[in-house]
Amino acid sequence: MIGSLSRPAIPGAIAWMGSPPFLEEHEMGILTWLLGPKPVVKPSNQSMRRRRRPGGEIRRNTVPLHEERGWRSTERDGTLCGYYRTPLGAFEGRIEKAFSRSPKYLIIKPPAQLLNGIHSACFKKRAKDTYSIHFSPAPVDLNAGILEMENCIREALNE
Amino acid sequence: MADGAKHVAVVCGVDDIKDAVIRPGTTAQDVINDLGLPGEYTLTKSDGLKFGDSENIYGLVNDGEKLHSSAPARVGE
Numbered sequence: 129m130i131g132s133l134s135r136p137a138i139p140g141a142i143a144w145m146g147s148p149p150f151l152e153e154h155e156m157g158i159l160t161w162l163l164g165p166k167p168v169v170k171p172s173n174q175s176m177r178r179r180r181r182p183g184g185e186i187r188r189n190t191v192p193l194h195e196e197r198g199w200r201s202t203e204r205d206g207t208l209c210g211y212y213r214t215p216l217g218a219f220e221g222r223i224e225k226a227f228s229r230s231p232k233y234l235i236i237k238p239p240a241q242l243l244n245g246i247h248s249a250c251f252k253k254r255a256k257d258t259y260s261i262h263f264s265p266a267p268v269d270l271n272a273g274i275l276e277m278e279n280c281i282r283e284a285l286n287e
Numbered sequence: 288m289a290d291g292a293k294h295v296a297v298v299c300g301v302d303d304i305k306d307a308v309i310r311p312g313t314t315a316q317d318v319i320n321d322l323g324l325p326g327e328y329t330l331t332k333s334d335g336l337k338f339g340d341s342e343n344i345y346g347l348v349n350d351g352e353k354l355h356s357s358a359p360a361r362v363g364e
Contacts, residue, residue: 197336198347213336217329217359220339 193271212277216285233261233273241284293350309345316340331355
């Protein structure tokens, strides 16, 4: 009989984890007898507050892609020299009349997968190991052409 | 450094990190050769894009930057 039992010693700490929703009122009474009164948690004035720091302005990177990729102008006629870069390889390239309305993109020693792939007709040999690249439609700007060429190389190497 | 050299760390493997000195005119292949790595290895910048073998990388790396070297790989092979 429960009434004849002495209050058991509860080893360790048994905390109220919230009222079990499935207990009846008399069962809650038994639980209270076993564990003691349910402690009341008073809200603390020093509650966790998120410290908000003033935000700063995030400015976008204004460095052009061709500069980021390391393309450099080495001749006075506006020719850029650099590399088309992908995670699988970097290939030397040249862009003649880079800042004109119709730059000419060239690639030097392109991978065989590019010359034999679905875009093979877009590459015409101009000199030893140097191929001109035909775009259709033409890139909207210099950096779009570099990106498109890099995508093309990446696709070819991933086939 | 006073002579304009840049020190970079090249990750050659899981626990293999080597120091390299980049001077004006140093190419990616120079770094590979100086580190004693196989000639077909390539050098990759921290953004995952590769350097060309004969590319002058001095102006493209920062002092203290970490680069990666790896054997050539082809997806699917």
